Amino acid sequence: MLRLDSVSRRFGEQHVLDGISLTVPDGQLLSVVGPSGCGKSTLLRTIAGLLPAQEGTVTVDGTPVTGVPERLAVVFQEYGRSLLPWLTVRDNVALPLRRRGLGRAARRAEAETILERVGLHGVARRRPRELSGGMQQRVAIARALVCRPSLLLMDEPFGSLDAGTREDLEDLLLEVHRADETTIVFVTHDIDESVYVGDRVVVLSAGPGSRVVRDLPVTLPGERDQITTRGSTAFVTLRTEVGRAVRAVRGAPPEGPR
Amino acid sequence: MTRRDPTRRRELLLGLLGAAAAFGICEAVSRAGLVRRSYLPPASEVVVRAVRLAGDRAFLDGIGVTLRAWALGLGLACALAVPLGLLLGTVPVVEAATRAVLEFLRPLPSVALIPLVSLLLGSGTETEVTLIAYASLWPVLFNTVYGLGETDPLARDTLRAFGFGRLAVLLRADLPATAPFIAAGVRISASVALILAVATELLSGFGQGLGIFIAQAQTSTDGTRDVLAGVVWAGALGLAVNGILAGAEHRLFAWAREPRPEARRPRRTTPQPWTRTHPGRDHP
Numbered sequence: 001m002l003r004l005d006s007v008s009r010r011f012g013e014q015h016v017l018d019g020i021s022l023t024v025p026d027g028q029l030l031s032v033v034g035p036s037g038c039g040k041s042t043l044l045r046t047i048a049g050l051l052p053a054q055e056g057t058v059t060v061d062g063t064p065v066t067g068v069p070e071r072l073a074v075v076f077q078e079y080g081r082s083l084l085p086w087l088t089v090r091d092n093v094a095l096p097l098r099r100r101g102l103g104r105a106a107r108r109a110e111a112e113t114i115l116e117r118v119g120l121h122g123v124a125r126r127r128p129r130e131l132s133g134g135m136q137q138r139v140a141i142a143r144a145l146v147c148r149p150s151l152l153l154m155d156e157p158f159g160s161l162d163a164g165t166r167e168d169l170e171d172l173l174l175e176v177h178r179a180d181e182t183t184i185v186f187v188t189h190d191i192d193e194s195v196y197v198g199d200r201v202v203v204l205s206a207g208p209g210s211r212v213v214r215d216l217p218v219t220l221p222g223e224r225d226q227i228t229t230r231g232s233t234a235f236v237t238l239r240t241e242v243g244r245a246v247r248a249v250r251g252a253p254p255e256g257p258r
Numbered sequence: 259m260t261r262r263d264p265t266r267r268r269e270l271l272l273g274l275l276g277a278a279a280a281f282g283i284c285e286a287v288s289r290a291g292l293v294r295r296s297y298l299p300p301a302s303e304v305v306v307r308a309v310r311l312a313g314d315r316a317f318l319d320g321i322g323v324t325l326r327a328w329a330l331g332l333g334l335a336c337a338l339a340v341p342l343g344l345l346l347g348t349v350p351v352v353e354a355a356t357r358a359v360l361e362f363l364r365p366l367p368s369v370a371l372i373p374l375v376s377l378l379l380g381s382g383t384e385t386e387v388t389l390i391a392y393a394s395l396w397p398v399l400f401n402t403v404y405g406l407g408e409t410d411p412l413a414r415d416t417l418r419a420f421g422f423g424r425l426a427v428l429l430r431a432d433l434p435a436t437a438p439f440i441a442a443g444v445r446i447s448a449s450v451a452l453i454l455a456v457a458t459e460l461l462s463g464f465g466q467g468l469g470i471f472i473a474q475a476q477t478s479t480d481g482t483r484d485v486l487a488g489v490v491w492a493g494a495l496g497l498a499v500n501g502i503l504a505g506a507e508h509r510l511f512a513w514a515r516e517p518r519p520e521a522r523r524p525r526r527t528t529p530q531p532w533t534r535t536h537p538g539r540d541h542p
């Protein structure tokens with residue numbers, strides 16, 4: 001279980017997070033939406049133990065975290081820069097497996113399997129900077145999934161993908177989530193996506209001093225399907241609700257311009 | 259980016275043209291009697307002499323001695339400078355504590371230390387290797403520290419996020435990211451080391467080596483020609499070493515020439531004295 005207790009963060013004079021409290025049960029997929037610059041990435045970095053919380057505490061399974069939690073994986077928003085340019089795609093993906101004491105051949109085999117699953121064929125021996133943005137993003141996702149994390153943080157992981165690939169990866173994420181019962185914090189700009197993949201959606205207010213303004217359980221069946229789920233009344237109701245909350249946070253009129 | 263072949267061929271052609279022109283001018287100046295022949299023998303005679311030296315056992319042994327000292331000194335310098343640079347670049351306290359000393363030592367001309375070190379260590383290989391190591395320490399050290407400052411913090415964060423500890427992050431993120439800078443430093447040091455090797459031999463004046471050959475040629479008949487032939491060898495060695503190292507860098511660090519995606523890095527807050535020698539990008 002991941003728990004945040006009134007976590008606050010400033011950068012100099014600028015208040016970014018202002019008392020964020022959240023409890024994410026094991027195996028939940030929590031979607032986080034909020035306007036640009038409100039502190040979503042800062043929140044993920046704090047959970048990852050890369051930025052110390054200045055006030056409040058983050059606990060994982062009951063123990064307060066001071067460093068990086070065990071069995072964590074992160075897909076950074078700057079996915080391209082987070083790939084190590086001197087390693088091949090395959091070795092980048094295999095990197096987290098080093099911590100699991102697997103042999104080189106086994107690591108590479110697992111890396112190649114997961115690369116196939118994110119739809120990357122024949123790029124294992126290329127270097128990350130030779131790939132397109134969308135391909136790099138999938139390498140970063142593959143690297144996060146390969147080590148079967150128990151806590152997975154994803155910062156707009158599908159932002160550079162075309163619509164088709166994006167749908168495939170949303171479904172892959174749901175599959176992995178269901179199979180491994182991974183706890184996932186999933187940051188996105190896309191309201192429909194937040195509802196489609198999420199078990200729950202929280203909306204953050206605009207900064208400075210961002211807080212949780214809406215916390216919605218996603219009451220959709222566990223089995224989801226790009227066509228029928230997105231067409232269902234329950235889905236449309238939820239996305240409308242999240243959409244309204246996001247508009248309100250931005251200070252836009254609730255129904256949009258006439 | 260890889261350099262396109264036509265550009266490369268053109269560069270090579272221009273280089274050869276320049277060399278030929280320099281050769282022609284030297285030859286002409288000497289043959290026309292503008293300067294006395296014993297001051298500047300015709301370039302062709304110098305080159306012929308230099309080529310014939312390649313068949314001279316004693317001379318080649320000397321080259322071997324010089325290159326051995328060069329390699330030892332450069333190796334020693336790298337073995338010291340890279341770990342020291344990693345320490346300075348990652349532990350700010352150490353950097354702050356040693357900065358004054360380093361900034362005092364750095365501008366001292368290494369050649370000026372030859373008499374002192376000779377006095378302490380005698381005029382053998384130890385002196386030569388020590389001086390070479392001292393002089394070649396700096397480019398490698400400063401490039402290592404500079405390169406560490408240029409390491410993308412996100413590469414470190416990535417490794418940390420996947421559970422790697424401090425040392426693992428240093429070895430898996432900082433060191434490889436800095437490697438192109440270190441290599442550029444080694445390439446610069448290689449030339450510096452050659453200068454020091456020849457200079458130490460010249461000034462200490464006995465034993466074996468290219469510098470000794472040059473020193474002794476001064477006193478012989480046809481002295482200038484032999485001195486210049488020795489100089490041609492020194493130049494050629496420098497050119498070869500630089501070419502080999504630059505080629506190795508080009509092959510090993512192809513990744514460093516690709517543009518970094520959406521570079522959004524924090525700027526340094528305090529100005530750093532470290533010299534900048536950017537790897538890979540020094541060939542436009």
Ligand SMILES: Nc1ncnc2c1ncn2[C@@H]1O[C@H](COP(=O)(O)OP(=O)(O)OP(=O)(O)O)[C@@H](O)[C@H]1O
Binds near residue numbers: 034
């Ligand atoms: N290292 C830093 N130093 C100073 N300010 C920072 C730093 N990181 C983030 N900020 C500031 O914190 C605020 C929140 O940034 P953050 O990246 O968390 O936003 P975000 O919600 O992820 O935005 P986006 O949706 O555009 O990615 C911004 O105003 C940003 O300028």
Ligand SMILES: [Mg+2]
Binds near residue numbers: 040041042077155
């Ligand atoms: Mg962000």
